Each structure stands twice: as C-alpha cells, then as structure tokens.
Amino acid sequence: METTRGFLGLPSWCIVLLCLAAGWMVAAEAAPLPQYYNAIFSFGDSFSDTGNFVIINSGKLPNMPKFPPPYARCSNGRLVIDFLAEALGVPLLPPSANKGTNFSQGANFAVMGATALDLKYFRDNNVWSIPPFNTSMNCQLEWFQEVKETICSSPQGNHLL
Ligand SMILES: *[C@@H]1O[C@H](CO)[C@@H](O)[C@H](O)[C@H]1NC(C)=O
Numbered sequence: 001m002e003t004t005r006g007f008l009g010l011p012s013w014c015i016v017l018l019c020l021a022a023g024w025m026v027a028a029e030a031a032p033l034p035q036y037y038n039a040i041f042s043f044g045d046s047f048s049d050t051g052n053f054v055i056i057n058s059g060k061l062p063n064m065p066k067f068p069p070p071y072a073r074c075s076n077g078r079l080v081i082d083f084l085a086e087a088l089g090v091p092l093l094p095p096s097a098n099k100g101t102n103f104s105q106g107a108n109f110a111v112m113g114a115t116a117l118d119l120k121y122f123r124d125n126n127v128w129s130i131p132p133f134n135t136s137m138n139c140q141l142e143w144f145q146e147v148k149e150t151i152c153s154s155p156q157g158n159h160l161l
C-alpha cells in the first residue's frame with residue numbers, strides 16, 4: 001500500500017497528528033488562567049486611565065471627546081491594564097469617576113497627567129509646568145477610601161481591605 005507523502009516527506013497521517021498536537025498546544029496556551037483574583041484596583045496616570053480624565057473634565061475643558069468609557073482612553077486600543085484584566089479573568093476596570101458604578105470587581109483611579117506629589121507641592125515650589133489638576137496619588141488614594149466604603153458591607157471587611 002502506498003502512503004501519501006506531504007510536508008517534509010512525512011506521511012499525511014503524521015502531519016495530521018502534528019497539526020492536532022500543535023493546535024492542542026496553542027489552545028492550552030490560550031486557556032484562561034485559574035481565577036486567583038476577583039478585582040483590580042489601579043492607580044496611575046495616562047498609562048492606565050480608562051476614562052477618568054474625560055469624565056472629570058467633561059464640560060470643563062474644550063474639545064473633550066464625547067466618547068463614554070470604555071473608549072475614553074489615551075490610546076487607540078487597549079491599555080496594559082486592560083490586557084492584565086483580561087489575562088486575570090476580571091472585567092475591564094471601570095473609571096472610578098463614573099459614580100454609581102458597582103466597583104466590587106475593581107476600579108481604576110488613574111487619571112491622565114496625574115502626579116505622584118500633590119499639586120500643592122508644585123505650587124509651593126513655584127513649579128507651574130505641571131497641569132493644575134487635583135488628581136495626585138494622594139487624591140486617588142482618598143477616592144479609593146470612598147469606593148472601599150461602597151464595596152465593603154461590614155466594618156470588619158472594611159478593615160481588612
Ligand atoms: C455588585 O457586583 C457583584 C459582583 O458582580 C455582585 O455580587 C453584587 O451583588 C453587586 N452589588 C450591587 C449593589 O449590585
């Protein structure tokens with residue numbers, strides 16, 4: 001009986017097996033990770049802002065885009081934080097400025113242009129090149145405290161977070 005020869009002179013049944021094995025390996029690699037995390041709380045600047053800057057400055061600054069989240073990113077696609085959320089199996093992070101959102105599966109406090117130091121520090125040191133946005137790390141941590149109260153049902157839970 002003659003065996004059909006295909007790629008690299010291998011018998012075709014062998015190629016089918018190779019393809020199946022390769023397909024299985026790709027599928028295994030693409031399988032989602034086990035669910036170790038239930039929520040992500042993110043802080044930062046434009047690298048991870050998923051809509052806060054647009055929401056906070058809507059109606060205050062000219063030419064603000066009208067796009068609602070999830071489109072109000074400083075990017076024409078997903079941000080690193082979006083890929084992290086997807087890889088960890090949690091929803092894309094809603095911007096914390098979107099009041100009334102259920103943040104039990106995470107919130108994003110990052111704002112484009114945010115600084116690590118408070119705005120007051122720059123003003124006190126006569127540094128005017130920093131945009132006058134009150135969105136520093138301390139501000140974001142204060143917003144986190146407010147969000148925490150909405151997602152922790154008991155004082156004990158609140159203490160643990
Ligand atoms: C918020 O979402 C979580 C998880 O999806 C759910 O268990 C919880 O009931 C929701 N809370 C409210 C107030 O809708």
Ligand SMILES: *[C@@H]1O[C@H](CO)[C@@H](O)[C@H](O)[C@H]1NC(C)=O
Binds near residue numbers: 134138139142143
């Ligand atoms: C800046 O934001 C923080 C936190 O929300 C607030 O406590 C503070 O009063 C604000 N400062 C100014 C100058 O608006």
